[in-house]
Amino acid sequence: IKSITGVLPAMVTPFDENEKLDEQRLRAVVNFLIERQVEGLYITGSTGESFLMSPEERKRVVEVTMEENRGRVPVIAHIGAISTFHSIDLAQHAERAGVDAISSVPPIYWGFSADQIHGYYADITRSTKLPMIAYNVPMAALGFDMIKRLSSIDGVAGVKYTATTHHDIIRIKEEIGQDFIVYSGADEMAMSGLSFGADGIIGSFYNSMPEIWIALRDAVAAGNLAEAKRLQEIGNAVIFFSLSRGGIPSIKRAMAWMGCDAGYARKPLGGFIDQAADDKLKAEFRG
Ligand code: NAY
Numbered sequence: 001i002k003s004i005t006g007v008l009p010a011m012v013t014p015f016d017e018n019e020k021l022d023e024q025r026l027r028a029v030v031n032f033l034i035e036r037q038v039e040g041l042y043i044t045g046s047t048g049e050s051f052l053m054s055p056e057e058r059k060r061v062v063e064v065t066m067e068e069n070r071g072r073v074p075v076i077a078h079i080g081a082i083s084t085f086h087s088i089d090l091a092q093h094a095e096r097a098g099v100d101a102i103s104s105v106p107p108i109y110w111g112f113s114a115d116q117i118h119g120y121y122a123d124i125t126r127s128t129k130l131p132m133i134a135y136n137v138p139m140a141a142l143g144f145d146m147i148k149r150l151s152s153i154d155g156v157a158g159v160k161y162t163a164t165t166h167h168d169i170i171r172i173k174e175e176i177g178q179d180f181i182v183y184s185g186a187d188e189m190a191m192s193g194l195s196f197g198a199d200g201i202i203g204s205f206y207n208s209m210p211e212i213w214i215a216l217r218d219a220v221a222a223g224n225l226a227e228a229k230r231l232q233e234i235g236n237a238v239i240f241f242s243l244s245r246g247g248i249p250s251i252k253r254a255m256a257w258m259g260c261d262a263g264y265a266r267k268p269l270g271g272f273i274d275q276a277a278d279d280k281l282k283a284e285f286r287g
Contacts, residue, residue, distance in 0.1 A: 004074045004100060005199045006039030007213045008183070009206035010047035012252055013061055014263030017273055021057050023064050025263045029207075030068040032260035036210045038073065039200070041065065042103070042160075045078035046137070047204040047248060052266040055086055059093045066097045076133060076202075080104035084120050088127040095128040103133035103160060108140045117146065122153050131157035133183065144168050151176045160185050160202055161193075169196040187213075188239050191232040194220040204247060205239050207262070208254040241285060246271045253281055 011033065014025035033041065043065050044050040044058050053061070062077050069075060077099040079090035084107075091102050104124060106117045125132045134150050136142045136159055142150070147168075150156050161169060162185025169182050184193020187203035190213060194201065206213050212235050219228040242250035249271030255262040256278075264273050272278045 004040050004076065004181070006201075007206050007210060007217055008040040008042045008076070008200055008202045009033055009038055009210065010042045010045045010202050010204050011065070012204075012207050012248065012255070012262050013044070013048045013050075013053070014252070014261075015049075015266050016263055019264070019266050021053070021060060022263045023060070025261060026061065026064050027068045028260055029255070029262050030065055032255070032258075033207065033210065034069065034072050037214060038206065038210050039214075040074040040076065040100075041069070042076045042078065042202045045103070045135075045202075046105075047207070047251075048078065049248065049266055049269065050078055050080070052269070055081075055090060058090060059097075062094050062097045062099065066099065074100040076101045076103050078103045078105070078135070079124070080106075080135065082107050082109055084123050087120070087124050091124050091128050091130070095130050099130065101131045101133055101157065102128065103135050105135045105137050106140050106142060114146060114149070117142070118149060118153070121150050121156060125153055125155035129155075131155060133158050133160050133181070135160045135162070135185075137162050137185075144171060147172060148176055151180055157181055158183070158199075161198070162186055164189055166192050166196040169193060169198055173197045188232075188236050190216055190235070191220060191225075191228045195225070195228075204251055205235060205242070208251050208258060209235070209238065245281060245284075250281065253278055254285070257282060257285075 014022040016022040077094040079102050081087045158181030160183040182198045183200045183202045184198035187205040190201045216231040249265040252262040
């Protein structure tokens with residue numbers, strides 16, 4: 001797992017005009033990203049619309065990605081669901097499909113106790129031989145104490161840390177260990193996450209313009225913070241433009257303009273399916 005570092009898109013899942021999983025576009029997305037030198041793929045996460053898909057569809061995305069990847073880059077599959085039962089099924093399927101690591105948001109919706117969340121990660125991690133990347137997401141934040149508790153589970157290898165309190169990245173490395181891998185998840189703060197010691201960055205906007213983020217990562221590594229800040233500002237202009245118009249649907253259209261039609265999002269995300277809406281978005285983007 002130590003080798004999965006750098007820039008990893010939280011890969012989009014293409015759907016067609018009728019909201020059907022579009023395997024042909026999915027294959028094109030995998031190739032587009034790998035050809036643009038991303039250092040790994042994080043699939044079926046929130047950006048991948050996993051919570052809008054059936055377990056069978058999620059499994060199919062994993063299978064198609066692994067087939068098309070042909071071992072070129074490491075793959076982390078998000079297998080999170082509300083029930084441990086479904087998450088284990090997805091985790092074991094991902095292991096059979098050959099992914100390099102699994103990841104999961106904590107169980108959501110009911111509000112689970114710390115012991116239940118710990119049990120969720122322990123049960124899933126025990127069910128496969130794969131390393132687990134816990135996922136600290138703003139709407140269901142684990143927080144430092146829980147991350148530390150989870151780190152003692154055999155197999156929990158790191159955390160995808162989506163938050164804007166980056167001082168915790170330093171604390172995780174100091175108190176849990178330098179080998180505990182941290183991916184920074186807030187694209188608008190990629191420079192900060194990397195500067196605070198994250199091993200990599202995983203995010204939605206690394207789908208549409210990976211080059212900017214790879215250059216930003218290189219600039220931080222070289223200590224060239226002025227250049228990193230310049231690139232972050234370019235990235236943020238696109239991020240905030242897109243978020244105000246629906247992040248995931250906008251990213252998919254931006255990919256189409258970059259030469260890789262990533263299709264459409266499922267409702268209630270939806271968006272930009274008709275040509276007029278697409279043209280309007282493009283005109284505003286250019287402006
Ligand atoms: C995933 O699982 O798809 C992700 O990694 C999502 C990461 C995104 N965070 C959230 C909360 O959706 O990329 C970020 C996010 O879109 C970006 O920082 C803009 O806010």
